[in-house]
Amino acid sequence: xxxxxxxxxxxxxxxxxxxxxxxxxxxxxxxxxxxxxxxxxxxxxxxxxxxxxxxxxxxxxxxxxxxxxxxxxxxxxxxxxxxxxxxxxxxxxxxxxxxxxxxxxxxxxxxxxxxxxxxxxxxxxxxxxxxxxxxxxxxxxxxxxx
Numbered sequence: 001x002x003x004x005x006x007x008x009x010x011x012x013x014x015x016x017x018x019x020x021x022x023x024x025x026x027x028x029x030x031x032x033x034x035x036x037x038x039x040x041x042x043x044x045x046x047x048x049x050x051x052x053x054x055x056x057x058x059x060x061x062x063x064x065x066x067x068x069x070x071x072x073x074x075x076x077x078x079x080x081x082x083x084x085x086x087x088x089x090x091x092x093x094x095x096x097x098x099x100x101x102x103x104x105x106x107x108x109x110x111x112x113x114x115x116x117x118x119x120x121x122x123x124x125x126x127x128x129x130x131x132x133x134x135x136x137x138x139x140x141x142x143x144x145x146x
Contacts, residue, residue: 053144060135063128075139082113088140095146097137102129
């Protein structure tokens with residue numbers, strides 16, 4: 001009986017660790033369409049592009065809230081990693097920085113905020129990681145520049 005309990009506990013912990021890292025993936029077509037709206041923002045009126053970017057930022061917030069980001073990051077306070085607001089203050093809200101931060105979310109990284117490395121989140125799609133980065137970069141009140 002004791003062995004059965006230990007086996008159940010180990011399976012439960014393994015399941016939790018596999019499902020708690022990262023966020024749920026959406027259908028790839030929807031993700032690509034959503035990011036295309038951000039890429040085409042220059043072709044639209046300011047109001048329309050602002051609305052599109054706001055939608056992507058809201059989606060990014062939902063993805064961050066549903067992921068394990070809060071384990072190491074807080075919107076305003078440093079925990080293990082920098083606060084999301086500190087990240088927003090450090091990086092300008094440009095497409096290049098959205099892409100770079102999305103890469104950091106997916107691949108992990110180290111050296112920009114100290115010696116503690118950020119663990120990779122390979123299960124997060126590029127489109128979702130970009131939405132998450134857009135949300136983070138919006139936290140200092142800045143709007144997308146390009």
